[in-house]
Amino acid sequence: MTGCTDPTILNLWFAIGAEQETTPCIVSDTVLLEEDLSFTLDRVGQPLVWRRDARWPAGSVIDTSDVSVTLPVKQAYGYIWTCLGQPSADIFPIEEYDEPDRRNLNAASIGVNVSGPRAIENFLDMGHFPYVHTDILGVQPHTEVKEYDVEISESRDEIVATRCRFFQPMASTASTGGADVEYVYRVPHPYCSVLYKSSGQNPQRMDVIALFLQPVNQERVRAHMLLSMLDEANDERVMRRFQQTIFGQDKPILENQYPKKLPLDPRAETPIRADKSAVAYRRWLSSKGVTYGVIPAAN
Amino acid sequence: MIKLYDYELSGNCYKLRLLMNMLGVDYEAVPVDFYPGREHKSDWFLKINPLGQLPVLVDDGVVLRDAQAILVYLAAKYDPSGNWYPVDDPAKLGDISQWLAFADGITSTASAARLHEGLFYDFDIDACRAGAHRLFRILDEHLWFAEKQDRDWICPGAHPTIADIACFPYVILSEEGGISRQDYPAIRRWCDRVKRIQGFIVMSGVFPAGPAGGRLNALSAA
Incomplete structure (x- = not known):
């Protein structure tokens, strides 16, 4: 496989690791867009990312001032972000993250053998809840995906799906029983999605779950x-377990998608009404000219 | 009440959840943040298990580590029928024990491959996969000959034993480590039979048996 040559993708910010899982001054290795990278935090918790260098192998102790050539870097939402091209100024906003009564945590970083766009599309799909997340996010016979709205926000250049409702037996760790749960989905980045769902603790507000691929x-x-x-009641390990249980159920579904890259040709796979947000996502990727992780439509 | 120090995505923890559910034994799961928290290496957990491994089971003052050891304990204590672990049948106990050790081999190959792929463990992935295929080939042949003798389970007898429970999780999760079961038809039929045992439950990554199939299909396919 050759490296990424898609300029749209190369210029994006990508999360590469959780700050909480990164030990200051110890080198961690990762791979982004087929490029071997290393990263760490310095003594005061500032991240730095560089192209992998044999002088500083993974696990070694590093004096961060020795690394003279580094990649662009940002800290956002508990993760270290970098960019291999010319980055835009900002990472998309998640305003709720700064609300003082929120519990923010890195649920996990999990390797999945699938393209990013396939994973985003599954994240947007409500139709699989009763079958894949049985008795948690859905249960038969409550299988209907009710009509919902999808729009591409011109001002923010992102997809927003609203008025999504689904009956869920156990929507979160704070749930006390089955409820009709409202969802809002945002896709503010070709490889990231943010979902909002009615909070089990306070139905007037929404929990936020974001997927950064x-x-x-x-x-x-x-x-x-x-x-x-x-969620004031549960400790972090319980919230993490819930999210990992859900994601672990999705994983084999994702890994068995064929082809692994997302086809953008509208004739390649037949959508149904419930796939409205997926259709918008595929069109949006096409309009941006994205070629990485997808099978572009033939012109 | 029995306490199980548990991690949802662990196949070794799943072995115990599975057997306890099949035996109808109640327990309390104590979630341990294995990943990303590495809580199994924390000071408090190392006091419970100095090896820093899950699962651990606590019952009546007995503290046990090692999934296979705990299966032995649970079956010997909580299965009055003696089907799962027949304590008065030395030949069968020997047979079961050899498959419990075999299950450990599946853990160090197929489970290691899964940890490499999903949780970024630094293992030699090719060696893990080759090792798993070697064991799967042996298990597949064993099960194929068993089917010829009209046997459904790893050890002879009409009822499954803890050998089946010990081997099942990391076989059924093998694709997460990039290990296909395409070439092991007898293993695939056996997995389907395990899923039809009374009290079977799933974990993340494991799906229930389909509505049709089972022994009849297994026979016609064999």
């Missing part, structure tokens, strides 16, 4: 999951 190559990602929850 780090493409290792066109058919493999590291899936970083952020939780920003309203």
Whole structure:
């Protein structure tokens, strides 16, 4: 496989690791868009990312001032982000993250053998809840995906799906029973999605679950999951277990998708009404000219 | 009440959840943040298991580590029928024990491959996969000959034993480590039979048996 030559993708910010899982001044290795990278935090917790260098192998102690050539870097939502091209100024906003009563945590970073766009599309899909997340996010016979709205926000250049409702037996760790749960989905980045769902603790507000995909190559990602929850009752390990249980159920479904790259030709796979957000996502990727992790439509 | 120090995505923990559910034994799961928290290497957990491994089971003051050892304990204590682990049948106990050790081999190959792919463990992935295929070939042949003798399970007898429970999880999760079961038809039929045992439950990555199939299909396919 050759490296990424897709300028749209090369210029994006990507999360590559959780700050909490990164030991300051110890080198961690990772791969982004087929490029071997290393990263760490310095003594005061500032991240730095560089192209892998034999002088500083993974696990070694490093004096961060020795690394003179580094890649662009940002800290956002508990993760270290970098960019291999010319980055835009900002990473997309998740305003709720800064609300003082939220529990923000890195649920896990999990390797999945699938393209990023396939994983985003599964994240947007409600139709699989009763079958894949049985008795948690869905249960038969409540299988209907009710009509919902999808739009591409011109001002923010992102896809927004609203008025999504689904009956869920156990929507989160704070749930006390089955409920009709409202969802809002955002796709503010070709490889990231943010979902909002009615909070089990306070139905007037919404929990936030974000998926930041780090493409290792066109058919493999590291899936970083952020939780920003309203949940005073449960400790972090319980919230993490819930999210990992859900993601672990999705994993074999994702890995068995064929082809692993997402086809953008509207005739390649037949959508149904429930796939409205997926259709919008595929069109949006096409309009951006994305070629990495997808099978572009023939003109 | 029995306490199980548990991690949802662990196949070794799943072995115990599975057997306890089949035996109808109640337990309390104590979640351990194995990943990313590495809580199994924390000071408090190392006091419970100095090896820093899950699962650990605590019952009546007995503290046990090692999934296979715990299966032996649970079956010997909580299965009055003696089917899962027949304590008065030395030949069968020997047979079961050899497959419990075999299950450990599946852990160090197929489970290691899965940890490499999913949780970025630094293992030699090619060696893990080759090792798993070698064991799967042996298990597949064993099960194929068993089927010829009208046997459903790893050890002879009409009822499954803890050998089946010990071997099942990391076989059924093998594709997460990039190890296909395409070439092991007898293993695939056996997995389907395990899924039809009364009290079977799933974990993340494992799906329930389909509505049709089972022994009848297994026979016609064999």
